[in-house]
Amino acid sequence: MTDAYVVGSGIIDFGELYDQSFDDMLESAYLDLLEDVDHGIDPTADIDAAWYGTIDIANEGSSGSSVAHATGLFEKPITRVENACATGSDAFRNASQAVRADDCEVALVIGAEKMLDDTEGLIASAALERLWRGRGVTMPAYFGMRATRHMEEYGTTREQIAEVSVKNHENGTKYPHAHQQFECSVEDVENSPTVSYPLNLYDCCPVTDGACAVLIASEDRAREFTDDPIRHAGWGLSSDTFQRENDRALTNFPATRQASSRAYERAGIGPEDVDVAEVHDCFSITELVTYEDLGFCADGEGGRFVEEGYSHLDGETPVNPSGGLLSKGHPIGATGVAQIAEIYEQLRGEAGAIQVDDPSIGLQHNIGIGRNATGAVSCVNLLERP
């Protein structure tokens, strides 16, 4: 069976894109991808199929076929995948699967979200509306509870949690596509307005529009597009409970543990082999907990991991060199695709000011809770420089 390789990526500058339609964003990310392919591409002839990630929060264009007009890829199979905040990464997983199943040789993955046009407040309906939302369990409240529990159980400090935001905002100033490009100190984070204790404004990712695309090719075709393809080495997806009464652990996310252990197993590696990671920091605490869930450090050590610089750009395991969701933003359908695009650039040594030192294995991670869902989802993908 063939392996699947990433052979190109395209992205638009994330931000408040009131001046762009949903189709504009898709088209721009797609055109940027076409230009990025080292040896060039004849899209109509070369691209066999597409997977499209969006939760369609703005009700602008669901269904795979919506992508056909924005890209001109008529007569192609295009599937829309939605999986909460893991939408983009699961679209990538399904596209890779199609290449590995030999259903197609070259697949486009494209993700987009217009978060600022969420006129119906759908983002607030994440988590089970009929049970939890009315009781105040919005996303900041949910992750706030995770934070206080981690502080109580492991002695994690408010400062350590803030260090995640400080690091990611510093990284984001070096990443040209990031939405909120400013540096902040621990004090700035602590003095920003409270959203849900202990999480303040700078502990929360912004509301951001964006789109991103990557191209996947089979082993036989990959070198047509680039001399430096990046192998999809491992993947894992897991669905877990989200209902409060079933929460088995408030200090970790079982779905991430399941998804990452499957990904490591497939790739035949362990967390110690990961050279760079783009993980789901919807809130500062999420990244801190994710260090532990991915096995980058022991349970309870997440606070120390960031405080002592292990996850910094020059640390042992740089996490979110792109600034993460905290700085770059979190246009849901685009988020996972953008993380993969960034890991692709890192492994090719083309990440510019945020390039980490000679990485050969990169990890991409999302965790999410569906609209009106009772379950949590996590998706992990591993990329490897062959």
Place this chain on the structure above:
Amino acid sequence: MTDAYVVGSGIIDFGELYDQSFDDMLESAYLDLLEDVDHGIDPTADIDAAWYGTIDIANEGSSGSSVAHATGLFEKPITRVENACATGSDAFRNASQAVRADDCEVALVIGAEKMLDDTEGLIASAALERLWRGRGVTMPAYFGMRATRHMEEYGTTREQIAEVSVKNHENGTKYPHAHQQFECSVEDVENSPTVSYPLNLYDCCPVTDGACAVLIASEDRAREFTDDPIRHAGWGLSSDTFQRENDRALTNFPATRQASSRAYERAGIGPEDVDVAEVHDCFSITELVTYEDLGFCADGEGGRFVEEGYSHLDGETPVNPSGGLLSKGHPIGATGVAQIAEIYEQLRGEAGAIQVDDPSIGLQHNIGIGRNATGAVSCVNLLERP
């Protein structure tokens, strides 16, 4: 590479299911599937992953993880696929692909829709709201235009179009899970209230709640579950234009032609080899046109094909023995899965009163237009008794 086999199916009675929640429907279809597996199944041990089809019209539970609570399949990878009216069949296609890619050995496909809880009128927003809906191009109007054009171009008669409804309603009375179980005559169809000329009420599928599930297994595992597995022999998905000004043909659906020719090619067969078909008759005219698009008859011959009985239960190519969407109903995410479940029963000789004579190859087909989409999608799957 392994082939993928259908090894079980489960369905609930379609209808106006105000007494069931979304989760109730999912759970009931899933439990019916578990009971249907000939040799039994230990779901937690045996089922590796799931693909979930819903357009989530009732905003009751999007995201793959929503299925985990209804089925108890925690810690499993569950992906939601949405592709307009082809949602269920594309979920099946992606699940089969995962089995063929050896990402998993046993996959659940489950689809559901609560159409009657569509409080936001999302079904009316199919087709591009900002361009077409305000100009009256709702789905009945769109398919009505297709009908008048077919009548004008080929001399198709109003009676021939009505014959589709007459046939499907007769079939539906013999299918226990169908929503609207009544027979009607050509005169009844012609005398039912006009919806959009020439389509009357009985030319339109009802608004129906429902859920359905099928189980897919790899070649190695299939016979653990049944002595009579059914092979997924071919598949095709295509995305085409839907914008009026780009319509290249008002008398056929290019997406169906592309999807079916790909499916035939993969299976190494032609339309003449199809022994039974479940096709997308959202309106009577849709089935008539689909005969031509699938190659069951020549262009312009669709009217004669049904009038002369070729697509009847005892005809040469029985189409929609289950009553089709016209009688059974069209709970979008469940529709394609239910068609596959029915073809599975047919090929195993277990279709009861609607059993056709010793079929060995069955075809399943959907065509759809996304919510606020500018594209049309078609998905075709071919199943074969090995």
